[in-house]
Amino acid sequence: MLKLYNTLSKKLEVIEKKNHINLYTCGPTVYNYAHIGNLRSYIMADLLYRALKYEGYKPRWVMNITDIDDKTIKGAIAKFGSAATVENLREFTKFYLDEFLKDLGEVNVSKDEITFIRVTDVMAQIQQFIMDLIDKGYAYKADDGSTYFSIEKYQKDFGDYGVLVGEKFIEGKKVGARVAVDEYEKENLSDFALWKSHSLNDANIFWDHPVLGKGRPGWHIECSVINKIGFKGEPTDIHTGGVDLIFPHHTNEIAQSQALIGKGNFVHHWFHSEHLLVDGKKMAKSAGNFFVLKDLKHPFAAWSLRYAFLQSHYRSQQNFTKDSLDASGNRIAGLINYMKEPHNSEFVADTKSLDEDLNVPKAISGSNEAFVFSELLGAKLPDLEEIPEEIDRLIKLRLAARNEKDFKKSDELRKQIEALGYELMDTPDGQKVRKKM
Ligand SMILES: [Zn+2]
Known part of the structure; x- marks a missing residue:
């Protein structure tokens, strides 16, 4: 039996066994490459x-792909110009979606077992969900043409x-203002946009609807809808994401969904992983980290990244x-x-530690090293015969340097290749490399 910390109840809870487990993960916004904190x-x-x-829980795993928001629109306009269309947006985001899937494959996330749902593929269901919220009195169309959720x-x-943040979240906060942007701080608690009316900044990227008008969905509504579609109306057993999504994203998912299907019927268990720091600081392009x-x-x-990420607990900052x-x-x-040789005590799994809130670092520390590379933890070893791209790139640079008789540069490149753990030999057939043993 697996016990997991639940952000909602703030305690460890046993995950009950049943026919299958519905597992949902908030996916990436595909306007750029995923950073290593996302990958963690x-x-x-x-x-x-x-x-x-x-x-033996038989999980079914669903992940949304955010291919419509301010950032993807901006990217599509930068690539296709100020008349960019929905088609253009889909082409622009498809590139980063494919890159994301490649990255997941590289760090050995079980991507072939995930059902990915792109937001632009479920626009009719999103519009219907918002209409249902209007019918029940939880959403309203404002003077600016956008439709908001009424907190x-x-x-x-x-x-x-706001109970996902804490019991007293809403105490002393003023409700009723409106916010059109997707990301905002707790201090600016406001009715958030479910459907944003089309603006000049959006090029020709919009969907039309007889009541909602020309526009596009806000960020939070997509996950309420994709949970519903992905699990065919069944409750979500476990919903995962980074801690930065607790507010406003997950808080608003709960409000939207419970408004339609009732309290306690949306997500049973919230699983949040902590931030990754780089050089002790929050990752930022401006900080160079x-x-x-x-x-x-x-x-x-x-x-190495996967192996490094196994060394700290998901609820600890790394x-x-x-x-x-x-x-x-x-x-x-x-x-x-070591792995090439047969060993008797292979895969002595310390699964007890895993059962206690997925304590991977403890499981690893108490067991045979080979366990880390088991199917269970999914770390992989590289294929030795394969020459990494970076080495290949350096070899080509060195060849060019030698052809130009720039031997100083050629020597520097040799040192770089060796520093990465490869041996370099100049043979009559050209340069040869092999992994140093
Ligand atoms: Zn989400």
Whole structure:
């Protein structure tokens, strides 16, 4: 039996066994590459998925893909111009969706077992959901043409707005103002947009509806709708995401869904993973500590990242540094030989620790190293015969340098290749590399 911390009840709860478990994860906004903090939260969800499978729970995993919001519209306009259409938006976001799927594959998230649902594929269902909220009095169309969710009406009927943040969340807060943007601070508690009316900044990207008018959905409504579609109206057993989604995103998902299907019928269990810090700070492009997977110039980057992320608990902040990546890389290089040999005590899984709120670090510390590379934890070892892209790139640069008789540069490149753990030989057939053992 798996016990997990529930953000809603603020305590450990047993996940009950039944026919299957509905597992939902908030997916990426596909306007750029996913950063390594995003990847950590998907790896944590994947560890949960694998643990559920291992314990015989039969999870069904659904993830939304946010392909419509301010950022994706901006990206589509930058690429296709100020007359960009929905088609253009879908083409623009398809590229980053494919890159996201590649990244998930590289860090060994069980992506082939996830049902991905793009927001632009379920527009009619989103419009219908909003219409149902209007019919029940929980949504209203304002003077600006957009449709908003009424927190006041919800609070009057349910009295639990914001409990995911804390019991006293709403105390002393003024309700009734409106906010059109998707992301806002707790201090600015406001009715949020379910359907945003079309503006000049949106190019030709909009969907039309006889009551709602020309526009597009707000961010929060998509997840209420995709939970419903993905699990065919059944409640969601476990909903995962990063802690930064607790407010406003998950708080608003609960309000929208409970308004239609009743208290306690939306999500039973909330699973939130903590932030990843880089060099001790929150990741930010301006701070120079912002990384996506392909920025990590390390021959074992993806394998090392997964291995590094197994070292800390999902509810603890983790600090990522270049040194920690190198240490994981070295560990992996060292384990390659070990794994080639037969060992008797392979996969002595400490699953007891996993059952206690997915305590992976404890499970690893008490068991045979090989366990880390089991199906259960999903760390992988690289294929030794394969030459990593980065090494290949350096070899090509060195060839060019030698052709130009720039031997100083050629020597520097040799040092770089060796520093990454590869041996370089100049043979009559050209340069050859092999992994140092
Ligand atoms: Zn979501």
